[in-house]
Structure formats: structure tokens, C-alpha cells
Amino acid sequence: xxxxxxxxIAVEDLHKRFEDEHVLKGVSITIKEGDLVSIIGPSGCxxxxxxxxxxxxxxxDSGRIEIAGVTLSRxxxxxxxxxxxxxxxxxxxxxxxxxxxxxxxxxxxxxLENVMLAPxxxxxxxxxxxxxxxxxxxxxxxxxxxxxxxxxxxxxxQAQRAAIARSLAMAPKVMLYDEPTSALDPELVGEVxxxxxxxxxxxxxxxxxxxxxxxxxxxxxxxxxxxxxxxVEVADGDxxxxxxxxxRTRDFLRHLAGVI
Amino acid sequence: xxxxxxxxxxxxxxSFPSFASVTTQPGELRWGGDTEGxxxxxxxxxxxxxxxxxxxxxxxxxxxxxxxxxxxxxxxxWDNLIPGLERxxxxxxxxxxxxxxxxxxxxxFSMPYYVTHLQIxxxxxxxxxxxxxxxxxxxxxxxxxxxxxxxxxxxGDVEIRTYEDEINAYTDLVNGxxxxxxxxxxxxxxxxxxxxxVKFVGxxxxxxxxxIAVPKDNPELLDLINSAVTSLRDSxxxxxxxxxxNLWNPMVAEEFHDLGPVKTQPVMYDKWIESHRPxxxxxxxxxxxxxxxxxLGTAALTTMKVSVASMVLAVIFGLMxxxxxxxxxxxxxxxxxxxxxxxxxxxxxxxLFFIFYGLPNIGVKLSPFMAxxxxxxxxxxxxxxxxxxAGLMSVPVGQMEAALGLGMTRREALRHVVVPQAVRMVLPPxxxxxxxxxxxxxxxxxxxxxxxxxxxxxxxxxYYDYFGTGIIVAAIYFLLGYPFIRLARWTERKMxxxxxxDRVRKNRRTGLGLRLF
Ligand SMILES: Nc1ncnc2c1ncn2[C@@H]1O[C@H](COP(=O)(O)OP(=O)(O)OP(=O)(O)O)[C@@H](O)[C@H]1O
Ligand SMILES: [Mg+2]
Numbered sequence: 032x033x034x035x036x037x038x039x040i041a042v043e044d045l046h047k048r049f050e051d052e053h054v055l056k057g058v059s060i061t062i063k064e065g066d067l068v069s070i071i072g073p074s075g076c077x078x079x080x081x082x083x084x085x086x087x088x089x090x091x092d093s094g095r096i097e098i099a100g101v102t103l104s105r106x107x108x109x110x111x112x113x114x115x116x117x118x119x120x121x122x123x124x125x126x127x128x129x130x131x132x133x134x135x136x137x138x139x140x141x142x143l144e145n146v147m148l149a150p151x152x153x154x155x156x157x158x159x160x161x162x163x164x165x166x167x168x169x170x171x172x173x174x175x176x177x178x179x180x181x182x183x184x185x186x187x188x189q190a191q192r193a194a195i196a197r198s199l200a201m202a203p204k205v206m207l208y209d210e211p212t213s214a215l216d217p218e219l220v221g222e223v224x225x226x227x228x229x230x231x232x233x234x235x236x237x238x239x240x241x242x243x244x245x246x247x248x249x250x251x252x253x254x255x256x257x258x259x260x261x262x263v264e265v266a267d268g269d270x271x272x273x274x275x276x277x278x279r280t281r282d283f284l285r286h287l288a289g290v291i
Numbered sequence: 292x293x294x295x296x297x298x299x300x301x302x303x304x305x306s307f308p309s310f311a312s313v314t315t316q317p318g319e320l321r322w323g324g325d326t327e328g329x330x331x332x333x334x335x336x337x338x339x340x341x342x343x344x345x346x347x348x349x350x351x352x353x354x355x356x357x358x359x360x361x362x363x364x365x366x367x368x369w370d371n372l373i374p375g376l377e378r379x380x381x382x383x384x385x386x387x388x389x390x391x392x393x394x395x396x397x398x399x400f401s402m403p404y405y406v407t408h409l410q411i412x413x414x415x416x417x418x419x420x421x422x423x424x425x426x427x428x429x430x431x432x433x434x435x436x437x438x439x440x441x442x443x444x445x446x447g448d449v450e451i452r453t454y455e456d457e458i459n460a461y462t463d464l465v466n467g468x469x470x471x472x473x474x475x476x477x478x479x480x481x482x483x484x485x486x487x488x489v490k491f492v493g494x495x496x497x498x499x500x501x502x503i504a505v506p507k508d509n510p511e512l513l514d515l516i517n518s519a520v521t522s523l524r525d526s527x528x529x530x531x532x533x534x535x536x537n538l539w540n541p542m543v544a545e546e547f548h549d550l551g552p553v554k555t556q557p558v559m560y561d562k563w564i565e566s567h568r569p570x571x572x573x574x575x576x577x578x579x580x581x582x583x584x585x586x587l588g589t590a591a592l593t594t595m596k597v598s599v600a601s602m603v604l605a606v607i608f609g610l611m612x613x614x615x616x617x618x619x620x621x622x623x624x625x626x627x628x629x630x631x632x633x634x635x636x637x638x639x640x641x642x643l644f645f646i647f648y649g650l651p652n653i654g655v656k657l658s659p660f661m662a663x664x665x666x667x668x669x670x671x672x673x674x675x676x677x678x679x680x681a682g683l684m685s686v687p688v689g690q691m692e693a694a695l696g697l698g699m700t701r702r703e704a705l706r707h708v709v710v711p712q713a714v715r716m717v718l719p720p721x722x723x724x725x726x727x728x729x730x731x732x733x734x735x736x737x738x739x740x741x742x743x744x745x746x747x748x749x750x751x752x753x754y755y756d757y758f759g760t761g762i763i764v765a766a767i768y769f770l771l772g773y774p775f776i777r778l779a780r781w782t783e784r785k786m787x788x789x790x791x792x793d794r795v796r797k798n799r800r801t802g803l804g805l806r807l808f
Contacts, residue, residue, distance in 0.1 A: 088692055125698035135693035139712050149697035152707055194693075201698055 037064040039204065039236050040085070045094035047080055048108065054080050056260040057094070062238065067231045069247035069268070070240045072257035073283055078240040081257070082207050085238065086127035087120030099126045099204040125153065128198030132210040134190040136182035136197070142169065143178035146197045153201065161200075168196040172226050188219030195226055206230065208239040212246075224250065244287065248272050256280045320360040322351050323381035325369040326741075327748045329457055330481040330563055331536045332387045335749050337566050337579075341586070346536040346559070350404055351385045351503070353528055357519040366741060370436070373398055374648045376504055378656075382512065383505050387475065389438055390502040399509075400502030401516045404529060406542045408495035409439050410479035413471040414464060415490050420471050422493040429470035432460035438499055439473045456748070457482045458755050464489060475499055477538055481560075485567050498542065524549075531555045567755060580763060583750050590746035591767050597663050597742065598729045604668025605728070606721065609675025610710070616676065617683045618705065627676070634673035639734060642666055663732070671728055678720050682713035715786050722779035726772045743767060 040062040047055040054077045062068055070078050083089040085096065092108035101122045137145050146165035150156040156164070169178050172192040182190055191211055198206060208227070212220040224246050227237060231250065241247055247254050248268040256264040256271065256279075264277045275281045324333050326343060333345035343364060355362035365381040372384045376398055390400045413420045420426060427448045433439045435453040443449045452469060454460040457478045463469045465488045472483065476495070483489040503520075505513045523529040524547050533539045534553055537560035544550050616627040634642070643666040646657065657665060686709050694704035733744035741749070747764040751757045 086696060088696060121698070121700060124696060127696075129693075129696040131689060131693065131696075133689055135687070135689035137690065137693070137708055137712075139715055148707060149694075149699060152703050153698045198697065 038062070039064040039066075039099055040238075041095075041097045042085075043095045045081070045084060045096065046092045046108075047077075047084060047089060048092055054260050055084070055091075058257075058260070058262055060255065060262060060265070062236065064236055065231075065234045066253075067227070067237045067251045068239065068253060068255060069251040070238065070255045070257060071242070071244070071247055071283075072263075076257045077260045078257055079209050082129070082209050082238065082240055085123075085205075085207055086129050087123040088129070090116075090120060096123075098123055101126060125201065126203055127205045127207060128201060128203035129207045129209070130191070130194050130198055130211050132213050134182070134187075134194045134214075136185075136190055136194055138182050141179050141181055142174060142185070142193050145182065145193060146200045149197070150200050164200055165196070168199050169193070171199075171229075172196045173222070186219060187215040188222045191215065191223045192226055195223075195230075199230075204236065206235055206237045208237065208241070210240055210242060212241070212243055244272070256283065258283065318360055319363050320351075320355040320358065320383065321363045321365050321381040322355075323365045323367045323372050323375050323384040324348075324351075324386040325372065326366055327456070327745070327752050328369055328386045329478070329752045331477050331538065331559070334752060337754065344559070346405075346532055346538060347385050347387065349532045349535075350523075350529065351383075353523055353532065354503070354516060354519040357523060358515055371644075371648070373504060374644075376506055378648055378651050379506065382509075383503050383516065385501075385503045387477075387501055388504050390500045391438070394504070397507070398504045399507055399513050400504055401513065402520055403500035403502050403546065404520050404524075405501045405533065405538065406546045407476045407499050407501075407538075407540065408542060409442060409473055409497050409499070410476040410483075410491055411471055411473055411493045411496070412461070412464065412479050412483040412489050412491050414467075415488050417470065420492060423473075423496055426471060426473070430468070432463055432469040432472040434460075434474060434478070437475070438497065439475065442497060443473060456752055458752060459757070461486060461489060476540070477536075480537065481563060485564050495542070527554075535559045576759065579754065580759065583746075583760075586750070587743065587746055587764065587767060590741055590743045591771060594729065594732055594742040594744075595771060597660065597667070598725070598732045600664040601667035601671060601732070602725050602728055604664060605671035605675045605724075608668065608672035610679050610714075612672060612676035613679035613683055614705065614710070616680055618701070631673045631676050634670055635677075639666070639670045639731065642670055643734075667728065667732060671724065674724060675717075675721060678717045678724070679713060682717040683709065685716055686712045715782075718782040718786065719779050722775055722782060726775050726779075729772050729775070730768060 038061050040060070042058055042060050045055050045058040046053070058077075058081060070081070072078050080089055084091050085098065087103065090112065091103060091105060093105050093110075095102065095104035097103075101119055103116065103119050103123060105116070136142075137148065140148065143162065143165050146168060147158070147161040150161045150164060151158060166175065166178065169175050172195055174189060174192055174196065177185065177189060177193070182193070185193065191214075195206075195211075211227075212223050215223065220243065224243065227239065227246075228250055231237060239246075239251070248271075251268050253265060254268050254271045255262055256266075256275075256277070258279045264271060264275065264280045266276070271280065272284065275284055324343075324347065326333060326335060328334065328345070328347075331345055332347045333343055336342045336344045348364075352362050363381075365375075367375040367380060367384075369386060372386055372388065373394060375381065376384045384398075388394065388400075390403060394400070411420065411423065411426070420429065423442075423446060426443065426446060428450075430450045430452060431443055432452045432454055433443055434457060435455055440451065440453055443451050452460075452463070454463075457474060460469065460472050460474070461482045464472050464483075465486060472479070473496070474483075479491060483491065503516055505516060520529070527549075530539060530543075530547065530549060531554065533543065534555035535558055537557035539553060612627045612630060615623045616631075617624075619627065643662070646666045647659070647662040650657065690708050690712065691701075691704055694708040695701070699707070732742060743764055747760055751760045754760070
């Protein structure tokens, strides 16, 4: 698909520590509107932390993140967290949807109510209008017939699709996924990935942390390999899998091949 | 939220006209007593459960009418009559209050309106105890915190059993749990007297003077009461009241310098003896029980109102405590923790006494209804807070993150996502707590409100019937609580239905989610 050249996400020298652990050590990347980017890397290398920084669920220690005109920046972790910084993080969360490995659907609400809640609470959209939006999105992810079910009655694949619909209801400019298919039985992975492919073809900007290597290779515009809190290599899917340039990438992929 | 709560409480307290005010109207003499004081002091008239009879009632009414005032009775537990007077719940107190130096430290007393002594009672077949000294080495029953208890303690080497209700002591004497009892003579006469198995032995012991208690800072009132007592004594009115109740004795005669012969028939005493003949028919019993049903109904309503209002307070305040504890800033969170620890670490009765009798010292005067609701509500709030806290902690972090990730603020996430789940989770234990609160509300019958337990005490002391009345009152408590037991079950099932996946539930045999068989 033809991509616009508009930069939607710009990250510069992002650092994040948890106590003594330096988890992100200066991550920089730009992502253009409509891109589907996969992030791969060994466990504990900071993929989830990076993703969570992108929508302000974790606050960066230093560096700069700009997404769709909202900027979060700090010169160092000593700089006090101001109210306007927190407000910017909140703005960013409104623009950026996130989907978790464990779905995190609200168990006390039906599928439909899960999808309707945020538009009504955050955007103050009237109930019937929110319901219209929610039904359209549920139809899109193939869950129209399940709108009145409670989350506990859904299969993993259905639950994850419902979670995607829930995020889409806020009309985000970017969708982030943290291992969206890792908790699913193998036969259910496909239906979730298909939803993401559909969104890509509609021009949604998506960043996916994934262990589904075939998806990273086939579906994404390019693949980001992270290791020990750094971006080591950014390359086209086919290229990185068939001909990795960096030694660490090669080790990781070889190790992965050995496991599989 | 707080405003709405206050409105609810204000509404509930208004629906109880008798608590609206504790201030004295001119021309009224508000007097405090305990309807459980028992015969012959004051007790519910067996023929009319709504009226109070007793020689003390007649005396205070005579005094009020002599002063040209309207007597207004105010109920309070006997132990708390003097603190209640200090709190100005009433103008004076009369209920067999002994004139002792300890009492005189805190209140003033009128001149004695009655003088009596202690009386030993034993079983008819007991010939070992004939005077006080023989009580050494025996098991003796007496009234809690009374002069008689002091006398037995001074005697030494006596195994003392103290009672709150005199009738229980005499029953235990008959049953052989006690070797003897030592009580104020009027009590002995009215409770031991009618029992065939009981006899009185020994000479009069000690001297007990009953006086009317008046707050220390009101010498004018004290003077008025004293002159009323004097003229009632001189006119012979006091003597005739005492004779009606069969209470005239040589000690009073000497105190009043009135050595003439008895002039009045002991009609009230005879009536008491008549109505307490042991054997009567089933019909009489049914009639009697149905006669006090309205009283129990009103009392049950009071219990329910107190419990519901306390629970509303506990549920709302408890949630606030828990939210502050889990999500609030550090100092507030610590404060909330200490509140919970202190409230849970101290007895609820102490808290209630503190609120009702202690707070007025710093100018906070609550009506008995409000004092109970606030006391119980604040107490239960600490327990509810811990339940909520467990509920809040059991909502996975992912829920909060998902809500924040959708662009909600923390407050919105709490309100729409976390708290509703926590509330669902805690509904069953909170409902269960309401059932205990319903029962605990009886604990606080000490604070001048006639609830079910208080009504039980009043009726039982009037009729000597702890058994039948007890069964009826227990049944009422159960009926009040039962709907909530069902509700707790129902919420449990509802909750399970929305939190536990179908496939897990279908395979489940026990409440633990395990297949044990
Ligand atoms: N809230 C936290 N507090 C402290 N340490 C954390 C926290 N979150 C992550 N870490 C640490 O940061 C490091 C990176 O974690 P992160 O979850 O980003 O890794 P990851 O690349 O997503 O790994 P995985 O593939 O296993 O999900 C890990 O060492 C982890 O222990
Ligand atoms: Mg991760």
C-alpha cells in the first residue's frame, strides 16, 4: 500500500530506568503514518517498556517522544514531573490505543459496554451514538453476535478482537500491541492477526511487539530488533530474517530457530 | 457524596421525633431512669406495657407535681445514669441511686427519700447461713457495682458472682448455683419474696440511702427538690407511697421521725405478687406474648433503622477510607491506615461511650440515635475499609492500565472500572457484615434507645421470663437478618456468574473451585 511520508511518531534518545536497572538506553526512532512496525528481541530487552512509554503508561526519564503533535520531553530524571507533563501524557493516551497480551477486558461489562465505555467517559459521546460506533467496530472485528456476552464467555481470540475494538472506539492515531497473540491457542492467532492486517490496509499506524515471526516478516513494513535496551537493527522484514546485518540480531534469530 | 450521606442521616434522625432535642422546656422536669431497673423501683406495668410503674416513679411524679412541673421520663441504662446526668440528658436522676462519697464527687444528692439495708437470702433448706459472717467460703450472688458487692468484698473469702438482673441471681439461688444472695432489701422483697424455695435470714445489714441526683452546678434545683422531699415527708405522702409498695421499715421511720402505725394497704406489692404466681395457663401465656408484640415491633423497627443508617455510613465511609489508603497520597494513606487500626483495636463499647458521653466535653452533643449510628457506622467503616481494600487489591493492575490506556484519568478509571469491580467482589462479605451489624446494634442498647435487646430486657424483667421472650426476640432478630442472608447468597452467585468463566463453573463441584470427589 502507498504510504504517506508524514512522520507520526518521533522518539529521540529515550531513557528509562527502574531503580538501578537501566532498561531503555537511548532509543531513537521515527515511524511514519500508516506504517506497521514489528518489534522483536529477547525477553527482558525492554520492548514492553518502550511500548508503554509510547502512550505514557510509563513516564520517560529523559529524552523526547512526539506523537501526533503531542510532545513528552524531559532533560533528565532529576527534572520534576510537572502537571503539564502529566497532562501531556494523558493527551498521548487519548491518541494512542494499546492492546495487551492478557486482553484486560472489563469483566463487569458486556462486550458492547466495554467498547462504549471510553468514548462515553472520556469523549462524553452520548450513549446511543457510542453504541452505534461500538456496534460498527464489533462488526468489523467479527464480533457482532457477541456484543451482549460477558468477557468470561469469550474465547481468547474473540477477547483479543474485542480488546482491539475497544481501543479503536477512541479513534486513536496509533495502535500499540504488546504480544497480542502470545496468550492464544495457535489456531486462534490467525483471526487476531487478520484484524491487524485489515487495519493496516485502512492506513492505521501500528506498532506490534511480537513473537510471531512470520507475521513480523510478512505483514510489517519493517522490523525493529531490540536488545539490552537499545535498537540494534531496523530493516525490511525479508531482509532482517534472511540476511541480518548485526551479530546480535543473527544470534537472536539463530537461537530462535534452534528453539523452534 | 458526603453531603448526600449527611442528608440521609439527618432525615433518619428527624424521623425520630424523640431525639430531636435534649433541651429542657420550661415547666418540665426531665428525669432519667432505667426501665430495666426492675421492681419495685421502676418497671413496665404488666397490664400496660407502655406505662411505667414503681415507687420511685410515684415519688418523682409527686415531687414534680409539688414543684408545679410536668415530669418527663428519659430512658438511660442504669450504669450510665450519672454520666447521662453530667451530659444533661435530663435534669435529675432517680433509680435507687445510693448516696455514696464516690457518687457525691460528681453529682449532688437530695436528702434521702428512702433508707434501707441489705438482705441475705438462702434456699429454704439451708440452715448453715444465718448471718453475714456465715457467707465466708460460700458462693454469693449480688448486684454488679453495688454497695452489697462492696460489703461482700470487704468480708473477704467469699466467691462473688455479680449479676445485672436480680431475677437471674434468685433463679440461680433456687437452682443451687449460689449458696445465697445479698441484695438491697427492696429487691430481695420483690424477687426473692415470691419464690417459695427462698427465705430471708439475718438482721438488716448496713444502711443504704437513696437520693435524687442533681448536677453539681444547679444548687437552685437541688434546693427546690429538697424542699419538695421535705414537704412530701411531712405531709405523709412519701410514707403512703412507700406503704403502698410494702417498703416502709423501721429505718425509714427513724430517719423521718415518723413512728406511727401503718395506714396504707400494700396494694402495689400485692398486685406484683399476684401477677407473678408461677403457674398459669397456656392461654395466659399466649395472651401475654401477644400483648407485648407491638412493643417488640417498634423496637425491631428501631434496631433496623439504626442498623441500616449505620451500614450506609459504614459502606460509604469505608470505601473512602479504602480508596485513600490504596490510591491516596502518602500522608492521607497513613492516616487512613491508623484510623482502621485504632478503631479495630479498641472495643466498640468504649468508642460508643466516648462518642456519647465523652464528646460533649468538647461541645459535640449528638442525639442518642445519631450517636449510635455514627458510633456503629464509624466502627464498621474500619472493617468495611479492609474488605474494600482487599477488593481493590484483587482487581488486577491490568484493569487500571487498560482504562488509562483508553485515555481515562485515574479518577475516571477508578470510578468506572476499578471500584465497580471491587464493589461487586465485596458485596457478599459486606452483606454478611450487615447481618453482624444488625446483631451488634444490640451491644449499644446502653445508649438510651429502646431497641430489640433493650425491649427484651424490659419485658423479661417485668415477667421473669427470659425463656419464652428470649425465643421470640431471637426469632425476630433472625427474621430481620434472614433476607440479608439470602441477599448475600444471591450476590455471591451473581458475582460468580460474571467473573468466573463458564467452562470453569461447569466443572466445579465445590465452592473452592476444586473437584474434591
Ligand atoms: N514496573 C517495573 N519495575 C521494575 N522493573 C521493571 C518494571 N517493568 C519492567 N521492568 C524490568 O525492565 C526490564 C525490561 O522489561 P520489559 O517488560 O520491557 O521486557 P520485554 O522486552 O517486554 O520482555 P518480554 O519479552 O519478556 O515481555 C526487565 O528486566 C524487567 O524486569
Ligand atoms: Mg514484554
